[in-house]
Amino acid sequence: MDEKLDSGVVRTALILIVGAMAVVFDTTIVSVALHTLAAKLDTSVTTIQWVTTGYLLALGIAVPLSTWGLQRFGGKRLWMFALSVFLLGSVGASLAWNVDSLIGWRVVQGIGGGLMLPLMTTLIFQAAHGRSLGRLVTYVALPALLGPILGPLIGGAILTHLSWRFMFAVNVPFCVAGLLLVQRYLHLDAPDRTRARLDVVGLVLVAPGILLVLLGLANAGTAAGFAHPDVVVPLASGIALLVAFIGYALRKSHPLVEIGLLAKRSVASSSAVLFFSGFSLYGAMLLMPLYYQGVRGTTSLTAGLMLVPQGVGALLSRTVVGSNVDRFGARVIALAGFLVVAAATVPFALADSHTSAWLLAFWMVVRGFGLGAVTMPVMVAGYIGLEKQQIPHSSVLTRTAQQIGGSFGTAVLAVILAAATAHHESAASAFHVAFWWSVAFSAVAVVLSLWLPGAQPASAVRTDPVPAGRDAVVRS
Template identity: 55%
Template sequence: MTATKQRLDPALIRLAVVMLTGVLAVVFDTTIVNVALDTLGRELQVGVATVQWVTTGYLLALGVSVPVTGWLIDRWGGKRIWMIALVIFLAGSIGASLAPSATALIAWRVFQGVGGGLMLPVMTTLLVQAAGGEMLGSAVALISMPIVLGPVLGPFIGGLIVEHLSWRWIFWVNVPFCVAGLILAWRLMPPLPGSGRARLDVPGLLLITPGIAAAVFALSRVGVDDGFLYPSVIVPLLASAVLLAVFAARSWRRGDRALVDVRLFRAGSFSAASALLFLSGFTLYGGMLLVPLYFQQVRGTSAFVAGLLIGVQGLGVLASRSVAGTLTDRIGARWVTFAGLVVVAVATVPFALATAHTTEWWLVATLILRGVGLGAVTIPVMASAYVGLAKPEVPHASIITRVAQQIGGSFGTAVIAVILSRAIATHAPADAFDIAFWWSIAFTLAALALAPRLPVPASVR
């Protein structure tokens, strides 16, 4: 491979910088808000059942807006939809920051979620289409950086704001990113027009939208009800399964005329990548639940210090990001992902063996190593989902992978939370966390079975 081919196109880098500037607001937003939920409940004088809708309402809106992104891009063009999504997210952020009550805050968060739900798949679609097939790994290294770092740095930023400023600042943080993103998009982003010929698959939309919403709602209730075996969880999960099954069967028959072309699952590499993105909820988001709680409940650190400690995992992600992208382009996603999963599992073992007296610096060092593994998993898996796809298929792939990530993150967090809750009920805190970490390792090892199904270039087979 020549040096010229190894370099990303400057136009692609410029487009990535423009879009990443705006999308940083979205990837930090959810985790920052989660840190502030306790403060929001106290200051707005509402209980947990109400304040949790600040997050749940946002996630529901985010989930139901994802499926229409492919149609919107084709109908009105990438640049226009990107800027509209930024404006919606900006308006929602300002509205949330000025909300006089919990009801108003929840309403603005729903509005904000619509913009956020559009931004991530639009960004992925446009950047993957611009990159083409040859440099997918390096391109995805750019795309995935904020997506991976959001859950790592968000709690740290949120802890700083909650401890030193008013809760309203957690929404004002989004404003500079949105404004800068709008200015850069207006000045530097190419027109990226759509064909204008796409017709909206209304029956498909009426199936998939409540299907995703029901799944996200059910999984958000798991933590509130402390388990899956409750009507508030089981009923919407079953409804979601039925709606999504009917949607998939109908979409398979319609092919590229469907809202989402599920025939992409015929490719083994795409199916494996989607499944691995779903399972990443157990390794990334499940781990992001356990680690800060471990430091607070077992080690006795403050929320701010726990956020600072977990932030070092981002150093590992940064260290492996560009290397993982380059290796994916050279040797394919299969072995990079396999090695990354092994590193994540090995780096989690010290937490599963830890006691209240384990040296803190040892745990911090393993967090950095864990971040290296996470970076080596996320980038090749995302890249492999787009290998061999034609340009019109990329928006469909972006929708599917985004839904897999979102539901997988919710499901992984819910399962790990239930495991931890049940363990705490019968064990000492340190032992309970050991059990939960072993489960997290088991889920990571289970993902290893899917890694061999990811593609490798013909030159290294």
């Protein structure tokens, strides 16, 4: 598996990434702005939290629809529609006149973003026809690596020097450029009409199921506990709906999402590891800015700057790991990556307000390298040995696992931090407890990494040619 990537596939990936960057940055930019938004819009932090929660809920509902939309409308049409919806939501959010309108426009953004994120991965991997997946994922993973790092930094800079409205207006150039590039350079692919009927029963089960699970987890983070009715009721209801969907999907010939793919080791192991990578990435991303602001007394902009070294480490891993995923396989690289993440989190569990900022920055680089090393091979693992029509379903399963894992990890660590704060006199001690839990979650992911597939011979990866006009590929 030592092929070089086709230049057309690389250009396809780069064109789609332009639009996807708006979605990924937007998701993380807002994370540093909630207190400012609450003050500017004269509302409570509990209410303004729905600016994030509403977006994530809409995202969760739209993700499963991407498989049907791809079959019904084709990749190019669906991508341009989704990016246009996200553009509309961004313009609306930048012009919001009160908190209710801002939440409403964020829901519009979430619908567009939820369609785009799995669709981007699907289109790129389909265009590659199963070849050189390790090298290809260095492009696919780029937004996921940069977003959580640069998003808070950009958000902090905007809040310091500009109006909060620019947090949403900054998406507009990405969206416009992404639309123009896709219109000009991507072929119009033919939809698969034979499989394009919407599975209404499946949608009624899975979309509210994901919504309720995410809502319960969001409430757990704000209520600082899982024992509240506003956490237990939506969480239990959502899990019940998802269990019902699984039973239904296993009996139906063409369900909205092919749950049966979880019988494949590659998809099941990738989904499980991505769930815990959400803990390691997004859960810790909750802790890091709070640590710098609460223990070390920095501003929101400085806290964002302190996350940049982690982004540097992630970019460094992109140059090293991508070319070796095909050679060594997902298992070895992901296991080593999670070990690095766990080890690089330990210094934060031991640090106090006097620990050298340069030393912590070094460990942030190391931690970022480990996270980048994990993201790429695990994404590759979810597509090994799949047929072309199975790729969109794997994209939905792995994306949903990572999204729920991130929400769950954020909620759990928020609860742990709140409980530790109540039982410890100093903020530093409370953060030590939370960081040790973050280390433990990474250790669990190390064990799960053993389940991932190892290095694959060339024959194990499907390279079937696809008829002309059926894939969204770059025009020559």
